[in-house]
Amino acid sequence: MAALRTGQPDDPTVSTVGIRVNDEMSELTVDNRTSLLDALREHLGLTGAKKGCDHGQCGACTVLIDGRRANSCLQLAVMVDGQDVTTIEGLGAAEDLHPVQRAFLDRDAYQCGYCTPGQICSAVGAIAEAGAGWPSAVTPADSLGIEGTAGLDASEVRERMSGNLCRCAAYVNIVPAVLDAAREVSA
Amino acid sequence: MTSIPLTSPQGAPSDTSSAADGRIGENALRPDGTLKVTGEFAYASDLWMDEMVWGTTVRSPHPHARIVSIDIGPALATPGVYAVLTAEDVPGANAVGLEHEDQPVLAETVVRYKGEPVAIVAADHPEIARQAAKKVVVEYDVLEAVTDARAALDPASVQLRPSGNVVRHLKVRKGEELPTAAVVVSLDFEVGMQDQAFLGPESGLAVPAEDGGVDLYVATQWLHVDQRQVCSALGLPPEKVRLSLSGVGGAFGGREDLSMHVHACLLAMHTNKPVKMVYNREESFYGHVHRHPATMSYEFGAEPDGMLVYGRAEILFDGGAYASSTGAVVGNGGTLGLGPYRFPNVHIDCYGVYTNNPPCGAMRGFGCVQAAFAHEALMDALAERVGVSPAAIRKLNGVREGDVNITGQVIDSAAPCEELVQILLDMPLPAERSGADLLSLPGGVANSTHGEGVVRGVGYALTYKNVGFSEGFDDYSTARVRLQVIGGEAVASVHTAAAEVGQGLITVEQQICRTELGVGRVVVHPKNTQVGSGGSTSASRQTYVTGGAVKAACEAVRARVLAAAAQVCGHTADDLALDGGKVVARSGEVVLDLAELLGDAELFADEGVEETVEWRHRPTEAVDPETGQGNAHVQYAFSAHRAVVDVDVDLGLVKVVALDTAQDVGKAINPDAVLGQIQGGSTQGMGLALMEEIVVKDGHIMNPSFTDYLIPTILDTPPMLIKILEYADPHAPYGVRGVGEPPTISSGPAVAAAIRQATGKALRRVPIRPEHITGT
Numbered sequence: 001m002a003a004l005r006t007g008q009p010d011d012p013t014v015s016t017v018g019i020r021v022n023d024e025m026s027e028l029t030v031d032n033r034t035s036l037l038d039a040l041r042e043h044l045g046l047t048g049a050k051k052g053c054d055h056g057q058c059g060a061c062t063v064l065i066d067g068r069r070a071n072s073c074l075q076l077a078v079m080v081d082g083q084d085v086t087t088i089e090g091l092g093a094a095e096d097l098h099p100v101q102r103a104f105l106d107r108d109a110y111q112c113g114y115c116t117p118g119q120i121c122s123a124v125g126a127i128a129e130a131g132a133g134w135p136s137a138v139t140p141a142d143s144l145g146i147e148g149t150a151g152l153d154a155s156e157v158r159e160r161m162s163g164n165l166c167r168c169a170a171y172v173n174i175v176p177a178v179l180d181a182a183r184e185v186s187a
Numbered sequence: 188m189t190s191i192p193l194t195s196p197q198g199a200p201s202d203t204s205s206a207a208d209g210r211i212g213e214n215a216l217r218p219d220g221t222l223k224v225t226g227e228f229a230y231a232s233d234l235w236m237d238e239m240v241w242g243t244t245v246r247s248p249h250p251h252a253r254i255v256s257i258d259i260g261p262a263l264a265t266p267g268v269y270a271v272l273t274a275e276d277v278p279g280a281n282a283v284g285l286e287h288e289d290q291p292v293l294a295e296t297v298v299r300y301k302g303e304p305v306a307i308v309a310a311d312h313p314e315i316a317r318q319a320a321k322k323v324v325v326e327y328d329v330l331e332a333v334t335d336a337r338a339a340l341d342p343a344s345v346q347l348r349p350s351g352n353v354v355r356h357l358k359v360r361k362g363e364e365l366p367t368a369a370v371v372v373s374l375d376f377e378v379g380m381q382d383q384a385f386l387g388p389e390s391g392l393a394v395p396a397e398d399g400g401v402d403l404y405v406a407t408q409w410l411h412v413d414q415r416q417v418c419s420a421l422g423l424p425p426e427k428v429r430l431s432l433s434g435v436g437g438a439f440g441g442r443e444d445l446s447m448h449v450h451a452c453l454l455a456m457h458t459n460k461p462v463k464m465v466y467n468r469e470e471s472f473y474g475h476v477h478r479h480p481a482t483m484s485y486e487f488g489a490e491p492d493g494m495l496v497y498g499r500a501e502i503l504f505d506g507g508a509y510a511s512s513t514g515a516v517v518g519n520g521g522t523l524g525l526g527p528y529r530f531p532n533v534h535i536d537c538y539g540v541y542t543n544n545p546p547c548g549a550m551r552g553f554g555c556v557q558a559a560f561a562h563e564a565l566m567d568a569l570a571e572r573v574g575v576s577p578a579a580i581r582k583l584n585g586v587r588e589g590d591v592n593i594t595g596q597v598i599d600s601a602a603p604c605e606e607l608v609q610i611l612l613d614m615p616l617p618a619e620r621s622g623a624d625l626l627s628l629p630g631g632v633a634n635s636t637h638g639e640g641v642v643r644g645v646g647y648a649l650t651y652k653n654v655g656f657s658e659g660f661d662d663y664s665t666a667r668v669r670l671q672v673i674g675g676e677a678v679a680s681v682h683t684a685a686a687e688v689g690q691g692l693i694t695v696e697q698q699i700c701r702t703e704l705g706v707g708r709v710v711v712h713p714k715n716t717q718v719g720s721g722g723s724t725s726a727s728r729q730t731y732v733t734g735g736a737v738k739a740a741c742e743a744v745r746a747r748v749l750a751a752a753a754q755v756c757g758h759t760a761d762d763l764a765l766d767g768g769k770v771v772a773r774s775g776e777v778v779l780d781l782a783e784l785l786g787d788a789e790l791f792a793d794e795g796v797e798e799t800v801e802w803r804h805r806p807t808e809a810v811d812p813e814t815g816q817g818n819a820h821v822q823y824a825f826s827a828h829r830a831v832v833d834v835d836v837d838l839g840l841v842k843v844v845a846l847d848t849a850q851d852v853g854k855a856i857n858p859d860a861v862l863g864q865i866q867g868g869s870t871q872g873m874g875l876a877l878m879e880e881i882v883v884k885d886g887h888i889m890n891p892s893f894t895d896y897l898i899p900t901i902l903d904t905p906p907m908l909i910k911i912l913e914y915a916d917p918h919a920p921y922g923v924r925g926v927g928e929p930p931t932i933s934s935g936p937a938v939a940a941a942i943r944q945a946t947g948k949a950l951r952r953v954p955i956r957p958e959h960i961t962g963t
Contacts, residue, residue, distance in 0.1 A: 041233075045235070046226075047198070047226070047229065047230075047232075047233035047235075048225075048226020049226070050230070050232070050386070050387065050436070051232065051388075052387070052388070052468070052893075053467075053468040054467055054468065055468065055893070055894070057468075057892065057893035057894055058386060058468075058893055060386055087226065088224075088225065088226030089225070089227075091225075092225065093225060094221045094222075094225055094227070097221075097224070097225070101224040101225060102224075104224045105216065105220050105221065108214075108859045108860070108862075108863055110220075110223055110224070110689075111437075111689035111690065111691070111863055111867060112385070112387065112435060112436050112437040112438075112688060113219070113223030113224075113228055113434075113436075113689060114230060114385075114386045114387040114436030114437060115386050116223050116224060117226045120224060137632035138626050138632060155627075157901075159632070159902065161901050162900050162901055162902045164901070165386065165893065165898060165900060166386075166901070167383075167384050167385055167386050167437050167439070167871075167898060168437060168689055168863070168867045169866055169867040169869075169870035169871065170863060170866070170867065171866070171899075171900075171901040172866045172904065172907055173863070173866070174901060175901070
């Protein structure tokens with residue numbers, strides 16, 4: 001697919017950046033103000049990440065940057081020059097689903113699905129964070145951190161997933177889906 | 188004139204196929220599920236054509252003003268801009284609307300709300316379009332705005348329409364004119380403006396066609412009513428305006444009216460290029476109708492034991508600048524506004540008025556949500572006055588099958604009010620709050636309390652809702668079903684125009700085909716206007732009405748197949764059925780292989796057997812204009828909620844600890860999907876009770892963003908115990924009863940009741956804000 005029109009490479013308002021997206025190096029020339037979300041959607045044709053608000057309020061655009069989750073609408077493409085970006089398209093395909101994708105299917109943890117790519121990327125990031133022992137706001141303050149993914153419970157999942165809105169409110173099913181996936185990822 | 192290549196956009200809808208198991212009553216998986224979890228599912232905002240340009244909208248900054256002049260020159264001169272269009276460029280009728288064609292496509296002489304479209308711009312880049320839109324110079328003569336619905340009702344107020352400010356006034360009168368009762372309770376209640384807040388903003392792509400027509404790919408709830416309006420505005424016949432449903436990122440009523448539909452088509456036809464329009468979040472708050480805010484005055488009279496004698500209500504809906512579906516919302520508010528209770532005597536006046544506020548229309552629960560807050564608060568007040576429990580007052584007065592309701596209609600299928608309430612009573616309550624876990628208190632990780640001011644409350648609500656379109660509307664759906672051999676296998680395909688918006692309709696369509704035709708693989712064709720109307724995806728009606736149409740079309744196909752089978756196998760058609768890809772006798776004997784039968788060239792053509800059926804539910808009637816009496820509705824759906832809350836009475840913070848519910852669904856075609864609807868609906872109702880309000884000041888929306896318009900997060904959403912009853916409605920296909928809206932109606936009033944119980948405060952307005960609780 002063709003990209004949105006941009007200026008010439010010698011134009012100071014545009015930059016050429018190299019981003020490794022889903023294990024594939026992409027070089028693209030973008031207006032300096034282009035968000036990572038727009039770069040993904042409108043320059044690379046990766047429309048899995050969604051634009052729900054473009055202000056970091058809804059989480060539908062969540063992707064993984066060097067393995068850590070981020071709202072791609074709040075990143076400029078030029079900020080991630082040289083970094084690894086994983087989008088929902090890079091997590092798993094139909095015949096080879098990521099455990100989080102499988103768990104969302106099995107638990108019916110979505111309805112319209114618009115927030116789902118962001119929810120899934122966010123869950124992958126959250127499970128990795130727990131695996132690395134990172135505490136959340138509900139992890140007991142007297143502990144040294146969460147005891148890996150085994151320390152995840154419903155309360156931890158709700159806290160760690162609270163940046164991703166779901167207007168269909170599939171939340172009741174998202175919690176067990178993330179817990180299922182956490183068990184599988186750690187197993 | 189350059190010709191447009193006849194190619195589909197990227198992201199155009201395609202067949203959805205699945206061979207998975209799943210007949211009715213089973214938890215069949217969604218056929219679009221894998222696409223949705225892999226990011227492959229294309230929403231309207233994902234549509235793309237390489238040669239496309241981008242459209243944007245110039246909107247009024249004033250709630251009410253006369254347009255003195257519009258200068259498009261500077262905008263049109265902007266490099267990259269292809270077109271700037273105003274009302275002058277609308278070739279057909281510059282008037283659209285669901286019930287009344289009272290809304291201009293682009294404002295002509297007057298703007299009637301802030302955010303009303305005045306001009307549209309197409310450019311080769313979305314940001315160029317946005318910048319050019321700022322250069323459209325509109326000179327306004329600001330007029331006095333009517334922004335208070337009560338004031339609009341006053342004949343001395345500015346009259347916004349030649350017909351006056353009243354869109355509809357519905358009177359319901361039953362029994363004695365001035366009944367008296369031993370116990371009288373009354374209250375006033377106010378409900379704020381709620382937004383559907385679907386996460387996928389309004390979006391679509393219009394592609395000009397060589398025949399002088401246009402193809403529109405759009406996220407919507409009702410393709411054919413969109414088509415009717417687009418045709419009228421463009422001055423084109425239906426065959427030249429073809430609509431296809433693109434991926435829908437939530438709807439909840441907010442996509443029943445037009446948004447960018449005509450605008451994109453106008454720009455596409457003017458530029459002869461495909462035009463994409465995508466609203467941003469702020470624009471989305473201006474770009475669709477909202478739930479009507481309401482002010483209500485209620486009075487119930489009862490015997491000393493609490494048995495209701497009469498109900499009086501005045502309900503006032505602020506319809507905003509354009510009628511949208513205000514008339515039907517008034518219909519629901521009036522005919523259903525006293526709740527599912529037995530009233531010998533009734534006096535209701537329900538109004539919907541024009542103002543210069545944002546237009547209001549359909550949202551999940553449609554007129555019943557607002558009224559439910561009032562009638563449920565009043566039932567609690569009555570219970571307290573007569574000294575019985577909230578559950579007992581509802582069990583005593585709840586309607587039963589065979590009762591005549593307030594519009595004189597016999598409730599002729601299950602009305603299990605008493606049982607729904609009893610189920611809630613029998614459900615376990617959540618554990619008492621333990622002092623140890625501060626994070627579980629209201630305020631959560633903000634650590635705002637150690638529990639000293641935290642009080643628990645429990646509240647109940649019992650409500651009902653009409654299913655399907657009412658008051659004599661010709662409510663129908665169309666289904667085309669085909670059975671044919673593909674790759675040696677008997678395959679069913681189903682084509683309807685009924686919108687899948689995430690609720691799972693296409694799963695239900697597949698389940699019905701599998702059940703009726705005994706096949707595994709079912710192909711669901713894209714939803715478009717190449718088949719007859721499926722009606723609206725609203726009013727909890729699609730499983731009932733489009734489900735009924737698919738069932739009927741399957742039956743017609745099956746009758747032809749079995750008649751042919753009877754010719755070759757010696758059984759009578761009546762003795763045959765389809766199951767497991769076979770023709771089987773009632774005895775269980777496998778008689779024929781279905782694929783072989785369908786492949787018999789002497790019996791069937793290559794394309795197999797196809798039938799198209801237009802299916803209607805039993806008709807409803809318009810109500811009497813003076814008394815509101817009549818068989819207005821086709822079906823009623825009942826639900827009850829129990830909310831448990833912890834309230835920090837010092838800070839006014841509320842945590843919903845549990846939100847338990849019981850609902851009669853007639854027949855759960857897909858139990859998992861039913862649960863999803865109940866969970867989602869319950870959460871949206873809770874949102875209205877606690878946090879969701881579009882704050883409108885002097886006609887201006889003060890909070891058009893997700894920072895300031897709050898919707899429940901995963902942290903706000905409590906555990907839910909859900910009990911589903913399945914009392915088949917004998918009049919409905921498979922006995923189904925609409926599912927999607929009832930939980931949105933009963934959950935909010937239960938939350939409000941729980942907070943009242945915890946705080947002892949009257950709390951006669953929702954959303955309940957911290958300052959209402961603290962009184963500060």
